[in-house]
Amino acid sequence: MIYALSMEFLRSLKKDDILDLFSHDFCSKCQHLLHSRITTLRKRKLDETWSTDAGFEYSLDMPLNGSASNSQSLTGKQWDNPRNSSQRRDSATSVNKCLVGCKQSDFELLLNDGICEDSSFENGLSEEKKEKIRYSLVCCRKDFTFVEKVNGRRINVVQGLELHTEVFNALEQKKIVEWMYRLQWRGKEGKLKDRTYSEPRKWMRGKGRVTIQFGCCYNYAVDRSGNPPGIMRDEEVDPLPPVFKQIIKRMIRWNIVPSSCIPDSCIVNIYEEGDCIPPHIDHRDFVRPFYTVSFLSECKILFGSNLQIVSAGEFAGPVSISLPVGSVFVLKGHGADTAKHCIPSVSSKRISITFRKMKQSKLPYKFSPDPDLVGIKPLSFSSLNKSDKAQDEDRNLNIQQHKAESVESESDVVCNTKKASFRVK
Incomplete structure (x- = not known):
């Protein structure tokens, strides 16, 4: 019973x-x-x-x-x-x-x-x-707006940000994560090149995030040899793994990544509970846009011209955007170059891949283009999935963003939160 x-x-x-x-x-x-x-x-x-x-x-x-x-x-x-x-x-x-x-x-x-x-x-x-x-089931948002006064000008500091959801479904996410765990194991076992895998000692909250770099070696801070932050042209890391190249191909075909800016490097961030990324602007050795794909758990990313450090791993800023699993977040424009961004301490395990294209003048000395990433074309039916109304909304949005950047206003910072306009590509 x-x-x-x-x-x-x-x-x-x-x-x-x-x-x-x-x-x-x-x-x-x-x-x-x-x-x-x-x-x-x-x-x-x-x-x-x-x-x-x-x-x-x-x-x-x-x-x-x-x-x-x-x-x-x-x-x-x-x-x-x-x-x-x-x-x-x-x-x-x-x-x-x-x-x-x-x-x-x-x-x-x-x-x-x-x-x-x-x-x-x-x-x-x-x-x-x-x-x-x-x-057709992918949603794209491009209308992020937050006006701040920067160097005497009021500008939309999150102009250029895009969030594409439902790009990778649950089973695809599982397979990609399995690949990244396999790469993490290879790094622990010393089966990747020396500068590919990094697992710093966790000496305080927010410190010790695991990173795996492919395509180029990026120096986060001045190292012991006096090398400045940026791409280390004389260092070698492993090339992009096959599954990562397939991710790039999908993003190009689905009009998330323009064929004129195909990524040639990436960094995998493996967060444990409490790990974070402090406020920063991505180095100019990488061209814009760049792209972050999220896995395992949703997290917040903060934006603002002046982000505050509250405590170890905790930050405060005027704009908070949620990054769902399976989504692709695009950073360009003022969102990449004017506003700083950070990820506060995560509440559960998270993995992300950030894909970036290196500047021609900063390519590693032994770098050669990957033939698998040449000649990829966006889907031919892409224009059929956006209605005339959605195209009109895009044009109106561009006009509004231009006004937001140029108008000198006496009011406080404007943040549009209630009338979000979402369009499906």
Whole structure:
């Protein structure tokens, strides 16, 4: 009797409720493991439940990754959630015909692009159609606005920032993270070049973050030999791993990375609880834009012309933006060159990859271009996924940003938080 009541109670719970129930008092690592197992089990059960010939109509309010939608974690003090049903409706309509007749697991469509193995079931969709569906579900935000007075001028210090969500789904994230753990193990075992892997001693909160560099060796501060911060042209590190090149290719094809600024280096940051990145502006040895991809847990990134150090690993600033897992954050314009940015101490394990392109004059002496990253073209149907209305909004946004930079205002700093405009590419 007790068993029957218990099972009935469990059936009434949602996945997140079950996770909360069973992971109480677990450490963050065990919580993540349990979350992955529940997600995998639920996905397998859903695949068994949905018949291939039953037909499945796309629900606008349905999570896209078979679990709680990544977009739910995008809410923050400064910026609102971009993925509610009314804001997604236009984007979903454009691909609705493709989705009719698909199983629920098709919302986790896997592409045969080298990031993850292709889907194990036959859904009748061509590779082009699968990619079009995935691409159409990506949300892009470009309207970040925060005006500050810098050197006597009032400018939008976060102009140029872009946040692209739902770029990598749950299974793709898992595979990429597995790759990074493998690289971390190789670094610990001394199987990578000397300057590729770094694991400083943790001597205080926020100090000791693991980093893995590919493509170039970057010196964070003046070293013992007196070398200044910047790219060490005479040092060698390992080249970009194959999966990282596939990530770059996807970002180019999906119009996140312009083909004129293809990254040739990257740095992996592996955060344990309490790790951080202090306020800084990325070195001018790297051209703009550069791109940060987030994994394992959401975190906040702070922006402002004058960020404050509150305590060890804790900072304060006027703009806080949430970086969901599977998202790509683009930094350029004033957001990269005028405002400083930092990541306060993270509350749980996090991994990020920041891709950057080196200036021609700063390339390592033994550097040679990677032939795998030459001649990549954006998707030909990209323009079909943005409506005329969205294009008009982009033009209006550019005009507004230009005014924000040039108008001398007597009012306090303006921060648009309630009327966020989100467009799907």
